[in-house]
Amino acid sequence: MTAVTETAAQLRAALAEVADPADAFQLQRFFKTGPGEYGAGDVFIGVRVPVTRSIAKRFATLPLTEIDALLDSPVHEHRLAALVILNGRFAAASKPRTFDDKARAAMVELYLAAVRRGRVNNWDLVDVSAENIIGPWLLDKPRDLLFELADAESLWERRVALLSSFAFIKAGDATTTFELSERLFADRRDLIQKALGWMLREVGKRIDEQLLTDFLDKHAPEMGRTALSYATERLAPAQRVAYRAAR
Structure with a gap:
């Protein structure tokens, strides 16, 4: 039997089913998406965090390529769901019985690429991910990366350094x-x-x-x-x- 592969499109559709325009308006105000604000231009469809997390759990085996596609979405909830899934994948690959350092390295590379191209670009996205991905990865490694991030021009890279x-x-x-x-x-x-x-x-x-x-x-x-x-x-x-x- 051929395994069914989950897709980014399926997760986006699941989020769209529960999206609420009224919540989208409130979230865009809360996350400062107006001109000149720190979240300027970010797009919300109106899915609250607990619901986003619940839906993300249904896509726990989403391939990294699909996670990366979600991280490139202009929609905030898509990127949040991608990071929640990535957290779970990284934690699973870090457990003694299922430890997979090659998989962990691939996830760190994917995450850092998303950070550096400005896709982890609001405080909630940083806070939900940095301490769960970069932090554990560097526990037994040199931490030069964090000082590179701390010196970056991007506000979000600097916050990633601290939260890691x-x-x-x-x-x-x-x-x-x-x-x-x-x-x-x-x-x-x-x-x-x-x-x-x-x-x-x-x-x-x-x-x-x-x-x-x-x-x-x-x-x-x-x-x-x-x-x-x-x-x-x-x-x-x-x-x-x-x-x-x-x-």
Whole structure:
């Protein structure tokens, strides 16, 4: 019996069946798709994230070529579904019993190509994928790639660099997050400031609050207001006030 191959066209049709124009309007406003905004020109058909994830699960074996085709779609929900599927594929190839480093490498290559051609181009797309693909891939490898991304002109590549380090934080390692943060202190783009502060906050939450405060003792004066606000959210009120006053 010939195996049935899932296609990008089938997934697009499944999403179209549940699309809602009213939701599309709201999502386009929420994700700042107007002229001059960070998501300018992005297209939504009106499928909420939980529904997109549910449909993506039905296409878990979608070939990489079809995932790549979805990533080239102008429709945001198509790209989100593609990344959800890619996450699952990468996780499956990373498990001890099904470990396949060649497959993992192919997925990383596909993902990076999509990032660099501007297809992972909103904060939700970055946040759903970077820590689940690039982060785990680099856990036991040199991390030069992240510093290349951090130096890129694209806002989204820089955010990918920061969010990829979340995987290291979860593994108990804050060194790369600290190095990336120092490199990006001067970047005052709101979505970088928020990501930077978020990752620092997670260091204190998941590894060691003292590690975070030692870093802030040294660097709080050079941090942006938004990054510092996010980084200190879980600290005692008096500490928060002191660090924010240090700017």
